[in-house]
Amino acid sequence: MTQRTPEQRLLLEQLKQTAEGIARTFAPFCEVVVHDLLDPSHAVLAIHNNLSGREVGSPATELGLARIQSADVEQIIANYANSFSDGRQVKSTSIGIKDSGGRYIAALCMNIDLSVFQGFQGMLNQFVDLPGAAPAQETLDPMGADAIRARIDQFAASMATTPRALKAEDRRVLVRELKSAGLLEVRRAMEIVAGHLGVSRASVYGYAK
Template identity: 60%
Template sequence: MKKKGNKPLLDMLQNIAEGLGETLSPFCEVVVHDLRNPKNAIHGIYNNLSGRHIGDPATELGLARIRDPEFPPRLSNYANTFPDGRKVKSTSIGIKDENGEYVAALCLNVDLTLFQSFQGAISQFTRIEDGRVHEDLERTPAERIHARIDEFAASRATTARSLNAADRKQLVQELKKEGLLEIRRGANIAATHMGVSRATVYGDAK
């Protein structure tokens, strides 16, 4: 494929890269490489975190992919580093033409610095002192019903108030079988959480 024939492909990759850059901002840089032009390989760069520019040359990985048609089409989550020393998690996806030659690559570079800071903060926040006071905080009946409903809804990729009639009926039958509707005001608690009437819950429980 001649370089001129790569333009529709590169334009499509640029659209994908721009969308990914906007979605994953500010944590991920997305780069389109034109591997038919290694001296000026960077064809597009979105959410620029590395300080590189359009027209910059191919990386060592890009050059290796150009030299070897058998180079892996995808390298995921490998360790990398920005020029200023920040740790990076990278993924590189090679694009071949109809002749089986690599002509482009789409690369994602995730800045791990902020996530590592989060990890440290969470570790400190969740640290507990052993050997002191121990206490069990048992769920209230309402919390148990709410949690069971939310668990069921999440398994169907929806929310308690968005369950369809068939799924809601199945859920209510399960609540009944587990004895959660026998809890004082159980039917009312379930109905309120699902956004339906108590009569609807009684009807589904039959």
């Protein structure tokens, strides 16, 4: 770990305050992470609205390592496609922070979970749909994994939160709704629900009772 100068310590402390302010504003949809690039093996200095499952002390990402190696890496990389480890789609923005010597010492990263907004989009599409405007269509798998995830997203969106931020009682209500709709009869349904909610399959079985 590189010894920090007073200037670098001040920048990191101010960045932590900035991250917390942004996180409070955009909770719970936006994960905000402060990366300390002076300590790449334990780069995550702070994480708010944790959506990725990382912890303080987690190592630097590929982008962080690239900034450590070269100050020529673009300072603001905005709105790029990303994903969490469980496959959820993410829109990310990363802002590199340099000291007075032009060296990258930190990064402020924002990761927006798109699943809840996709749920909003699905509800809007359903609302503006005009019955009879198109010929009836049929599918051999009308209630697959995508249908389960969409139903979960819609439920979370109705509560202005994300699937993984649902409280235990809300998850119980959701799973029972899925059961009533027949969605738990889908192959690997429990695994799909558990993965999208970020809980164990045992928990999902418990909610369904």
